[in-house]
Amino acid sequence: MIIFDAHLDLAMNAMEWNRDLTLPIQTIRRREAQLKDKPDRGKATVCFPEMHKGDVGLCVATLISRYIKPKSYLSGWYSQEQAWAHAQGQLAWYKAMEVKGALRQITSKNQLTEHLEAWKDIETEHRPIGYVLSLEGADSIISPEYLDKYHSQGLRAIGLSHYGKGVYAFGTDSDGRLPKVGKELLKKVDKLGMILDLTHLSDKCFYDALNIHEGPVWASHHMVRRITPHNRQLSDDMIKSILERDGKIGMALDAWMIVPNWIHGYSTPKRKKVTCDRIIDHMLHIANLAGSTNNIMMGTDLDGAFGFEQTPMGFRSIADIKRKLPDAMSKRGLKDEEIKGILSTNGIGFLKEHLD
Structure with a gap:
């Protein structure tokens, strides 16, 4: 199963973070062992070898670049042009990884x-990981015409906001x-037929969008x-609104969420006591509202x-999705097809339906 x-x-x-994701996770952690600039130094969980070990052969990979005003408590760039250029630098890395054969x-x-066929048939850790660009x-979209540029570069999904007030929408911990x-x-x-990612939108912007x-x-x-009361999370009414559009909801592995x-x-x-069971609590709540796990x-x-x-206890690498979650989901009564759907086919089916 991919x-x-x-x-x-x-x-x-x-x-x-200056992480070479082509390297083993132990090497990345060792390189960062003495760094203190970020709280997660030496504790990385994602690299290409770990994605291969866990059969994470397809992902949505992001560009992220925020425009901020001086004295903002958030990190970012002081002009949209700078934000655009920074995102283009991130895109250049993805393209370099494609040339290398990693992505x-x-x-x-x-x-x-x-x-999907190639991933199934080629038994090698060197097969490229597929990514959909989001x-x-x-904020880095200087004008609507720049979205055309992004689309021509492969962008297929977009979220309007992140944290705080953005150029195009209010995000987490803000409202309007x-x-x-x-x-x-x-x-x-x-017009471009792109997927709208509702993540991080403030409540009012969520419904407006x-x-x-x-x-x-x-x-x-x-x-x-x-379960986790905070404006970052989805209310039951928000969940129902997504279900009415047959949208999908992705489960995060960030403990505070x-x-x-x-x-x-x-x-x-x-x-x-953040365990796999606590993640499954969120899954089952959505399933109870939906009547199935299909979303x-x-x-x-x-x-x-x-x-x-x-991360949840026992999760030290992205490969632990495969190692930990299926058994825990089975013990909570989820059937094999439901587990496969959540880990694989629900999201993949959505892409098959909505990519051109």
């Missing part, structure tokens, strides 16, 4: 089919209605607000500015 992960910040890790960009239904936060420029951008997203965007939607890495009352810098997975997928967000200090 595992599909709907959200990985691969280029951010390569370009901002293969997927932009169409035919390419996806070919990749934009996490639209979708601005005019956001509405105009959504029309372009529709759903009312405007007529194309496919997913929430690539989200959890359930009923999985259990309530996580305190950054103090809480640990062990202290908070659930994985969107782990692993190495999304955190490492194994903030």
Whole structure:
């Protein structure tokens, strides 16, 4: 079974964390052992060898580049032009990985089919990992015409915001209605047939975007607000709104999203008892609302500015999706086909339906 992960910040890790993802995970950790600039140094969970070990042969890989104003508490760039150029640098890394044979960009239904067949037939750790390119936060789009440029470069999914107030939408920990420029951008997203990622949108912008965007939607890495109360998570009404559009919801492996009352810098997975069962609680809540598991997928967000200090107990690598989750899901009563759907075919089927 090829595992599909709907959200990985691969280029951010390569370009901002300076991680060579072609190397073994132990080498990456060893290189960072003495670094203190980021809380997850020495605790990386994602690299290409680990993705191969865990059969994570297909993912959604991001470009992420925020525009900020001076004195912002968020990191980013002081102009949209700088944000664009930074995202283009991330894209250049993806292209270099394609030339190296480590990655293969997927932009169409035919390419996806070919990749799935090749992954199944070629038994080697050197087979390329397929990736669908997504934009996490639209700040780097200087004008709507720049979305055409992104699309021609292979972009097939887009989220309008990240944290705080963005150019095109309000994101996590902010609130407000979708601005005019956001509405105009959504029309372009529709025209290009792209997937709208609802992740990180503020509550008001979430519903505004759903009312405007007529194309496919997913929430690539989200959890359930009923279990983990925070505006970052999906309320039951939001979940139902996604289900009405037959969208998909990706399960993240970030501990603070999985259990309530996580305190950054103090809480640990062990202290908070963050186990596989806690992830499955979120799956089952969505399944109970939907009547099936068909709308659930994985969107782990692993190495999304955190490492194994903030993953469920036992998860020290992306390969642990394959090692840990199927047995735990089976013990909670999920059938083999349901497990396969969540880890693989639900998200892949969505791509088959909505890629050109």
